[in-house]
Amino acid sequence: MEVAQVLCMNGGVGDASYAKNSLVQLKGICLTKSIREEAITSLYCSALPRSLAIADLGCSSGPNTLFVVSELIETVEKLCRQLNHKSPEYKVFLNDLPGNDFNNIFKSIDSFKEKLQNEMESGPCYFSGVPGSFYGRVFPSQSLHFVHSSYSLHWLSKVPEGVDNKGNIYICRTSPSNVVRAYYDQFRRDFCLFLKCRAEEVVEGGRMVLTFLGRSNEDPCSKNNVCYIWELMASALNDMVSQGMIKEEQVDSFNIPQYTPSPSEVELEVLKEGSFSINLSELNWDTLDFEPERFESIGDDVAQWMRALAEPMLVSHFGEDIIEEVFTRYKQILAHRLSKEKTQLISVTLLLTRKT
Template sequence: MDVSDVLRMNGGNGDYSYSNNSLLQRKVISMTKPIIDDALTNLYSAMNFPKTLIMADLGCSSGPNTLLVVSELVNSIDKIRLKLGNGESPEIQIYLNDLPHNDFNNIFLSVSKFQKNLASQLVANSSSSCYVSGVPGSFYTRLFLRKSLHFVYSSYSLMWLSQVPKMMNTNKGNIYMSTTSPPSVIKAYREQFQSDFLTFLKCRAEEMVSGGRMVLTILGRQSDDPCSKECCYVWDLLAASLNDMIAEGLIEEEKLDSFNIPQYTPSPKEVSNGVEKEGSFVIDCLQVTEVNWDACTDSNHSLSEEDEQGYNMGKCMRAVAEPLVLSHFGESVVEEVFKRYTNNIKISMSKEKAKLVNVTVAMTRKG
């Protein structure tokens, strides 16, 4: 699997698009707003009220969340400017980055309307100008000019790896780290994350100005155990769906054995260790939060509350995982896979209140 070719959220505005099934991710963005505001306040005052600010959203995806982030950043700067008593509004350049197959067209079609809405949201007497550009490419490579970025933001992106870990043993019956995975598989996943995170930090260290700020929110875990239920359960349910289809002869066993999700959900300790090892940044804040699975999509009042929760979370995960499943197993089984997956999610949510764990780290580029 070439991750750069197949890893993307479902594009467009259809029933299973990321655009229409990313309310959970939107809630996480809102939860981290105080940390972002603090980072921007410190940045703006330390830069002595700059006339220009250059920012980047890495792993921006598409849909309403993308421009929500842009709007939040611009609004925050405008409010900070007034609070600190500076009359001149800065010009702001925001780069939106994701892999080349991301639905950038969806974003660009919304920019004009976004610009008009933003102008009406800004405080009185504001003359802030915001310029939006798309930057396709992996954030595990250099993307921007050296020492050009003042602020870097990323939410729910850095748990995605640059490649599927190279494993010495087959991760039989699993598609991710699991309690039944061989130790070598767990080791391969951990080392791939460590390598990728270090590369990410080195690239950003070159691109950011001295004193620049970065806020990253990563789907993670609280436990030291990389196979803990809090981070692996959502993929265990997909694996169970695929295994049932193997038992019924709908999917070949070899297909499952060669399919592994290119993701790693780190603990806060792993994140802080990575930052300290790379050495270019100082951690200002490290926070762990939780969000329930049922914070996923708008209500469907034709369903019972129990069915609705499973249906919504199923659509949320389909928007995320369908391109990976489609590229590996083929179009003929996609509908059946996600029908079973959604049912497994519904059964799980009827028995317990499952949560996702978020690790948010704010840091400053050293001088």
């Protein structure tokens, strides 16, 4: 599986689209609002740029895409009024892999810019879509003041090589220790490369706010993180294997290119790479905790959220014909398991400054 070709969220605005199923991500964005405000305020007040370049890496599509941009511009405009400064012009770069639904974003930009002018009388705002992997250079040298990435950096550039994780689609409690190590090593290589590339692209004193889907402890197979949600999807696929609907080797050769790091794992890579200082590291979590009478809707809600994330990868590997059956079984398993067990969605957020 070539990750850069198949890793994208479901586009459009249909029932299974990311645009309709990204409330979990929006909640994470809202929880980190104060961190972004601190970062953009300190950046603007220290540099007073006449032109402010902002990049959102892993922007996806839907209402969340421009939410952070709007927040950042609003904060800067308030500062300009307080300081009696002329508004800067804003250069906004929206980056994701080429399969992302950029068209859906572009259709909303005119109304977004009109809203900015009506509500804030902001400086001029120029948008660019930048397709490409952020595990490589994406922008010119010293061209960015502020980088934001939310719920994207836990996706790896590729599935770790040599993974033999029979019956599983992600690291879990039954995975061999060498599989767990392979995933961690791939994360380290990817995140180090990400930092090196951004070090070339971000101006001295520039800021980055990065949020990962992560975990609170040092056990990557802990039941209290998202690996359990993938484990339940593997159960649905293995049920279909037992009934002859898909082949066993298809499941054995399907692995999710994701790693949810702990705060210490993320911080270690930043310190080792050396180009950025850590101003803040924060952990947030949301427990998937529902009322008993809502068991069936729990399965529906979480299955739709996961479908928006995983459907393109599943279609690429298994074909489109099995998708409805997979998610019908998956939501039933989710409803049953989540009625008895608590699972947490944990995020790790870093505020970084480019060293001078």
